[in-house]
Amino acid sequence: MSVARHTRTRKDPAHPKPVMKTAADKKNARTEHRRELLEAMLRIRRFEERCVELYSATKIRGFVHLYIGEEAVAVGVNGALTPEDAVVSTYREHGHALARGIAAEAVMAEMHGRTTGCSGGRGGSMHLFDASRRFYGGSAIVAGGLPLAAGLALADRMRGLPHVTCCFFGDGAFAEGEFHETANLAALWGLPLLLVCENNLYAMGTALAREHAQTDLAMRAASYGMPAWAVDGMDVEAVEQAARRAVEGIRAGTGPHFLEARTYRFRAHSMYDPDRYRAKVEIEQWKERDPISLLTDRMHENGELGDKELARIEQRITAEIDHAVEAAEQAPEEPVENLLHHVTSASAEAVS
Amino acid sequence: MGADGTAEAKTTYREAMREALREALRADDRVFLMGEDVGRYGGCFGVSLGLLEEFGPERVRDTPLSESAFVGAGIGAALAGMRPIVEIMTVNFSLLALDQILNNAATLLHMSGGQLPVPLVIRMTTGAGRQLAAQHSHSLEGWYAHIPGIRVLAPATLEDARHMLAPALADPDPVLIFEHGSLYNVSGELLPPTDPVGLDHAAIRRPGTDISLITYGGSLPKALAAVEELAAEGISAEVIDLRTLRPLDDAAIAASVARTHRAVVIDEAWRTGSLAAEVSARIAEESFYDLDAPVERVCSAEVPMPYARRLEEAALPQTADIVAAAHRAVG
Ligand SMILES: Cc1ncc(C[n+]2csc(CCOP(=O)(O)OP(=O)(O)O)c2C)c(N)n1
Numbered sequence: 001m002s003v004a005r006h007t008r009t010r011k012d013p014a015h016p017k018p019v020m021k022t023a024a025d026k027k028n029a030r031t032e033h034r035r036e037l038l039e040a041m042l043r044i045r046r047f048e049e050r051c052v053e054l055y056s057a058t059k060i061r062g063f064v065h066l067y068i069g070e071e072a073v074a075v076g077v078n079g080a081l082t083p084e085d086a087v088v089s090t091y092r093e094h095g096h097a098l099a100r101g102i103a104a105e106a107v108m109a110e111m112h113g114r115t116t117g118c119s120g121g122r123g124g125s126m127h128l129f130d131a132s133r134r135f136y137g138g139s140a141i142v143a144g145g146l147p148l149a150a151g152l153a154l155a156d157r158m159r160g161l162p163h164v165t166c167c168f169f170g171d172g173a174f175a176e177g178e179f180h181e182t183a184n185l186a187a188l189w190g191l192p193l194l195l196v197c198e199n200n201l202y203a204m205g206t207a208l209a210r211e212h213a214q215t216d217l218a219m220r221a222a223s224y225g226m227p228a229w230a231v232d233g234m235d236v237e238a239v240e241q242a243a244r245r246a247v248e249g250i251r252a253g254t255g256p257h258f259l260e261a262r263t264y265r266f267r268a269h270s271m272y273d274p275d276r277y278r279a280k281v282e283i284e285q286w287k288e289r290d291p292i293s294l295l296t297d298r299m300h301e302n303g304e305l306g307d308k309e310l311a312r313i314e315q316r317i318t319a320e321i322d323h324a325v326e327a328a329e330q331a332p333e334e335p336v337e338n339l340l341h342h343v344t345s346a347s348a349e350a351v352s
Numbered sequence: 353m354g355a356d357g358t359a360e361a362k363t364t365y366r367e368a369m370r371e372a373l374r375e376a377l378r379a380d381d382r383v384f385l386m387g388e389d390v391g392r393y394g395g396c397f398g399v400s401l402g403l404l405e406e407f408g409p410e411r412v413r414d415t416p417l418s419e420s421a422f423v424g425a426g427i428g429a430a431l432a433g434m435r436p437i438v439e440i441m442t443v444n445f446s447l448l449a450l451d452q453i454l455n456n457a458a459t460l461l462h463m464s465g466g467q468l469p470v471p472l473v474i475r476m477t478t479g480a481g482r483q484l485a486a487q488h489s490h491s492l493e494g495w496y497a498h499i500p501g502i503r504v505l506a507p508a509t510l511e512d513a514r515h516m517l518a519p520a521l522a523d524p525d526p527v528l529i530f531e532h533g534s535l536y537n538v539s540g541e542l543l544p545p546t547d548p549v550g551l552d553h554a555a556i557r558r559p560g561t562d563i564s565l566i567t568y569g570g571s572l573p574k575a576l577a578a579v580e581e582l583a584a585e586g587i588s589a590e591v592i593d594l595r596t597l598r599p600l601d602d603a604a605i606a607a608s609v610a611r612t613h614r615a616v617v618i619d620e621a622w623r624t625g626s627l628a629a630e631v632s633a634r635i636a637e638e639s640f641y642d643l644d645a646p647v648e649r650v651c652s653a654e655v656p657m658p659y660a661r662r663l664e665e666a667a668l669p670q671t672a673d674i675v676a677a678a679h680r681a682v683g
Pocket residue numbers: 092140141142143169170171172173174198200202203204269
């Protein structure tokens with residue numbers, strides 16, 4: 001990366017923290033944390049804006065589902081997780097992957113179908129994986145990741161590990177049997193599972209009320225016997241707080257928790273979607289609650305973010321994404337002789 | 353399912369499978385068994401009877417009726433370091449978990465670029481023959497054998513029931529084990545394996561020179577009965593038990609046809625698009641010039657399985673059908 005990271009005085013060993021936190025220290029820590037949240041959301045936004053350009057230029061193909069407008073959910077929830085926790089995601093997952101710390105370079109290379117991609121080019125936009133980060137993808141079968149997440153949580157508990165598994169899914173997935181089977185199983189067995197329903201009010205072109213007889217999803221989840229609540233999914237700090245509360249409960253052994261993040265996607269369902277099923281004015285109204293502006297406004301008001309600071313963050317992200325695109329374009333494509341690799345564990349060696 | 357009603361010295365297929373499970377649970381803390389009624393009930397076919405008492409409810413885990421959730425949970429647990437054995441009551445109900453088996457278990461390794469092998473074993477009962485009618489009589493193992501990324505086993509003998517589970521658990525990838533419902537009460541003397549029981553090879557259950565009867569699972573006893581009838585007529589039939597339906601042991605099939613020059617493929621599934629069709633096609637591809645007669649197939653009639661005994665018997669491959677097919681081939 002060409003731009004240096006700015007030094008974090010908070011962690012500077014030359015200035016050891018005083019034992020007692022003063023009010024000023026607390027304010028500094030909060031400012032620092034908000035900057036991190038902001039940077040994480042901006043990275044996702046700018047990454048996906050670049051994806052749109054690359055898609056139009058036919059550099060990347062396949063189904064591409066953008067997360068623009070929903071960034072506060074991934075970033076806020078991630079703030080409540082440790083690196084050892086597991087994450088199961090959907091096809092709308094660039095945000096989850098980036099928030100989890102998978103490098104933009106690895107995600108971009110994946111979307112270019114290159115060997116350096118986080119799934120070696122076998123997955124594409126909908127199937128991002130990083131086993132080392134316990135990021136288990138990347139499922140394009142609506143609700144198909146939920147049972148898997150229950151199993152990850154079960155294994156961690158059977159092995160005596162204190163980890164939480166977090167599963168993201170949509171309001172559409174809530175209508176699938178796999179959601180209801182998993183909710184029952186997880187509650188019955190008291191599994192350490194955080195269910196994060198990203199309620200963006202649409203399943204493709206079907207509005208929430210046209211698909212659910214009862215649209216209060218948190219209430220319905222609670223009927224499985226697990227704590228469940230809704231949160232403003234446009235407010236990253238609210239999401240983080242809610243997720244922390246849930247994760248604390250899960251780690252304390254009170255079983256699965258359900259979080260309904262009320263959010264909205266600003267873009268069409270996928271790059272193929274002409275977006276004919278909702279009113280422009282509705283989209284514009286939601287954009288007034290853009291999670292990024294919401295946070296920057298709050299920080300401006302508190303004098304926590306100067307224009308220079310914001311410009312520095314933007315610059316850093318631009319450089320990161322420029323580099324990711326450049327690296328992806330130069331990365332090798334997999335030779336066709338490798339076609340049958342990774343079908344079974346043996347086939348990687350058998351075919352070369 | 354009633355009691356076994358077998359003599360003390362003998363072992364049933366059910367007991368052989370139970371012993372395999374017991375051995376696996378003892379050998380490795382990561383192994384656990386889960387499924388509907390595997391614990392308190394003892395398994396819907398009695399296979400896991402007594403294991404709950406020995407290993408406790410964490411490792412012999414009753415699940416709610418939710419095939420997709422508990423099969424998927426098996427996949428997730430396998431990803432996170434466990435070695436689950438998931439029991440689905442029967443293949444008929446596995447359709448409710450097909451998404452997890454195909455789109456997750458068989459696919460994760462590939463989609464993740466090799467990062468996520470799924471060391472999972474799924475066991476289920478398959479097959480007809482007990483007047484259970486159209487929704488409890490499927491033989492869909494051939495569908496599963498269609499899928500790259502999973503291994504499909506069909507233990508047909510006591511030895512395979514007893515010894516195929518351990519290598520299945522050692523396989524880093526998902527393995528499906530199909531147990532034909534008519535085999536559970538089969539009893540006999542369980543012999544220790546002469547060679548290590550592998551998963552890559554078909555077995556010659558009866559050597560012969562005139563015709564190859566190629567089969568697996570619940571049809572094996574019928575093929576062996578046909579051998580006796582054919583022998584009485586002076587026809588020497590060889591019986592190939594495929595054992596592993598994916599990947600198929602092409603070499604064993606070709607070698608047998610090279611010896612006998614005639615083949616009958618016996619498969620309890622419907623004929624159209626069946627595993628028998630696949631085996632026949634491979635013989636046509638690999639062994640065409642070895643053949644002295646067209647390949648014959650003996651499969652189930654193309655009808656949802658009827659309840660009435662006489663009709664069910666007519667729908668299923670029977671020993672007489674195998675003998676008739678052999679006659680046609682021998683000419
Ligand atoms: C089982 C299944 N059915 C249908 C589809 C096609 N499909 C892809 S995304 C989608 C909508 C899902 O909506 P939701 O769960 O709310 O997630 P969102 O896309 O809004 O993030 C549909 C119907 C699919 N991929 N999988």
